[in-house]
């Protein structure tokens with residue numbers, strides 16, 4: 142498999158975690174978002190949204206990190222990243238989507254650049270924007286986690302699921318990119334983040350400590 146990847150991308154980080162959890166080796170093809178590589182014609186022919194990641198498997202290109210992760214889960218069922226019961230699967234998908242569609246798009250590169258370059262929002266205003274939406278979204282995620290008996294060592298039970306795969310890059314971005322300390326404000330989120338980050342599959346996928354097979 143080939144992964145079109147950018148080390149600092151939280152969406153690519155999700156896929157790297159899933160690949161590690163599944164024990165799948167892959168070849169990494171860097172797409173430098175800061176240099177605008179995602180806008181190049183050849184990359185857009187793989188992903189017309191001009192976003193990373195994209196995964197190539199058996200000569201087909203797959204886009205959208207959550208769809209890619211479900212593809213990996215279906216083609217490599219062990220260990221499963223979705224629970225068996227429809228109720229559990231729906232809960233896990235809802236947690237993942239709360240972050241992937243409710244938080245992350247509000248602070249992706251092009252959103253931040255549009256605020257700064259087209260709307261002339263000063264850089265500290267852009268940072269405040271990002272902090273505000275991360276805090277709002279993660280407060281909702283914290284409430285979903287701390288009020289539900291389904292939450293265990295991880296977001297759902299005691300083994301990692303799609304929800305953890307999406308939660309970890311978001312907490313990592315909050316800490317490293319937006320200088321937010323979720324430890325006290327979001328204790329359940331923080332506890333789960335810590336439980337994930339003691340595992341090499343998560344840690345090795347992190348932007349600061351990426352170990353891939355490229």
Ligand SMILES: N[C@@H](CCC(=O)N[C@@H](CS)C(=O)NCC(=O)O)C(=O)O
Nearest residue numbers: 150151152192193205206249250251
């Ligand atoms: N919904 C997409 C989001 C992908 C996304 O936003 N990727 C970001 C990096 S995390 C990106 O490529 N940004 C480039 C840009 O904004 O120009 C997914 O889950 O794959």
